[in-house]
Amino acid sequence: MDIDDNIYGPRKNLTMEGLVTPDERFSRPASADTTQGNYNAMTQEQGHLNTTTDRDQLQTDYDSLTKEKEQLKSDYNSTIQQNEKLQTNYDNLIREKDLLQTRYDNVTKERGQFQDSYRTLTAERDQLQARYSSLSKVKDQVQNGYNSLITERDQLQTSFNNVTEEKDQLQASYNTLKRERDQLQTGYNVTQRERDALQTDRNTLTASKNQLQTNYNTLQREKNDLKTRFNTLTTNSNQLKSNYTTLKRDKDQLQSNYNTLTTSKNQLQTSYGTLRSEKDRLQTSYNTLRGEKEQLETNYNSSATRGNQLQKEIDKMNVKIRGMSCQTGWRKFEISCYYISAEKRNWTVSRQDCKSKGADLAVINSKEEQIFVNGLFESGTNAWIGMTDSITEGNWTWVDGTPVTTTYWQPGQPNSYSGNQDCGEMVHTSSKVGEWNDDGCFSEQVWICEK
Incomplete structure (x- = not known):
């Protein structure tokens, strides 16, 4: 709304009709000047009066006039104070007017915004009308779409049931994987024990090797002893040579047995490596299956979320369709x-x-x-x-x-x-x-x- 400045009157420092005029504000009261003139006239007349009674009467009148002057002066000061108070009230009213003008401007802006919103809503209404016309033309498609949505809802329900069954299957698979993990752990423990057994066999073979070395050293000493005795026991040299040859064959046989044991140890080591690789492969397969399980759970959650979104869209579509009116005759x-x-x-x-x-x-x-x-x-x-x-x-x-x-x-x-x-x-x-x-x-x- 517009603020009418006439409500508050022009800025005249409260010199409006019925208050204080400029002459009253900046000059002494006219009654005070009249009193002073009367006093001067009586003073002049006093020079001509010789009687005491007249002088006393004049003195009394003068005192009365002085009191009236003081009273008028007090009234003047009171009027000045009221003038200032009214001036203050006027300034307050001006500020309130400015505040109201500011609020009016804000309301005007809001009115303009509401007008823009109205135009926007009018345009949206026209768009909705156009969409309604378009919807009327493709009503059969909407009906078919609605029927399709109903079918999809049933399919989603079926999918939800399937996903629930898949979740149960995944739970069963998880339990199976857990049992397989326990079996792998058991296999690992068995392999650990076999490794310890191989280590024991290795220590045994090492001891056997040391024993063979000791035997070899003993045979070497015996050989040297036989060679010493060969010089003294010529008659037994052939026998000793034969014994030496036998011992050498036995040594070769022991060496062959040692090589066979070494080959067996290497084969066992290879088998252990193979078992470890198989274990790593099974661990990788387990991790892959776990990842696939998590992916299936993620897909299930996505499907459930999509199903909820489709249900919300169906609900929104139903609300919109319920809000539409039928054409004439329907x-x-x-x-x-x-x-x-x-x-x-x-x-x-x-x-x-x-x-x-x-x-x-x-x-x-x-x-x-x-x-x-x-x-x-x-x-x-x-x-x-x-x-x-x-x-x-x-x-x-x-x-x-x-x-x-x-x-x-x-x-x-x-x-x-x-x-x-x-x-x-x-x-x-x-x-x-x-x-x-x-x-x-x-x-x-x-x-x-x-x-």
């Missing part, structure tokens, strides 16, 4: 719009008419929807709905491809009379629920569209 129920024809056609032509309107024959998914559809037409009237078993006899499906699970068949129906009743119709009943019947697709009757 009836609203939950997220769908329904249309009942005024003329009668066979089932195939009826469905073509629904498709031309961006819809399809009604698909009933709940008892509440069944009751609603039953209330769309009058008693004694049958109407085509979107179910058929024309593909497989006895296997009733909706036009969106989903199987018919919850049913409201009349007693003894469907009976496929004469084997030529492959299309479903709604039979109006006074029970509010209504019933279903199978009939020949060539029959002509009203139909109910849904989008």
Whole structure:
């Protein structure tokens, strides 16, 4: 709003009408000047008066006039103080006016912002109108998308169940891996003991080698002794030579046995290395399986998160669709719009008419929807709905491809009379629920569209 400066009056230092005028503010009171003039005149007259009584009277009058002067001066000072107080109040009012002007400017800015927001919302409304028009044109696609989302929701539920089973399998695999780890630990302990046994065998072979060396040294000493005795025992030289040859063969045999033991030790060492490599390979496989398990858990969490996001998107889509109104001639129920024809056609032509309107024959998914559809037409009237078993006899499906699970068949129906009743119709009943019947697709009757 605009602030009217006239409310506070012009800046006149409170010299407004009814307060203090400039003459009153900067000059003495006129009554004081008159009193002073009277006093001067009486002073002059006093020179001419000789009587004491007149002088006393004049003195009394002068004192009264002096008191009046003081009183007027006090009133003047009081008026000056009131003037200053009013001036202060006026300044305060000016500041309040400036504050109100500032607030007004802020409110004006906010009004401009609200105006911009209004224009933005108007543009968004136009965009939403355009989107609504576009949605009206692709309503069939939205319906199909919704049906697909329902199917995807079921698939997601199935996937969730599968993922739950996979989680149980992963848990079982984890337990199996844990048992295999324990077995590997046991194998490692066995290998450790075998290594200790090999070390013991090595020490044994080393002792045997030292023993052979000792035996060799002993044989060398015996050889030297025999050679010494050879000079004295010529007759026994051949025998000693034979014994020497035998001993040499025994030494060679011992050397051969030693080499065989060394080869066996190397083979055992190679086997130990192979076992260690096998253990490392198993450890690597275990780590790989653990990584795959963690990856599967991550994929499961991602799938669960995606499923929740899809569910939220479905919920948002349902809210948006519920907020939309149906076009003229259509009836609203939950997220769908329904249309009942005024003329009668066979089932195939009826469905073509629904498709031309961006819809399809009604698909009933709940008892509440069944009751609603039953209330769309009058008693004694049958109407085509979107179910058929024309593909497989006895296997009733909706036009969106989903199987018919919850049913409201009349007693003894469907009976496929004469084997030529492959299309479903709604039979109006006074029970509010209504019933279903199978009939020949060539029959002509009203139909109910849904989008």
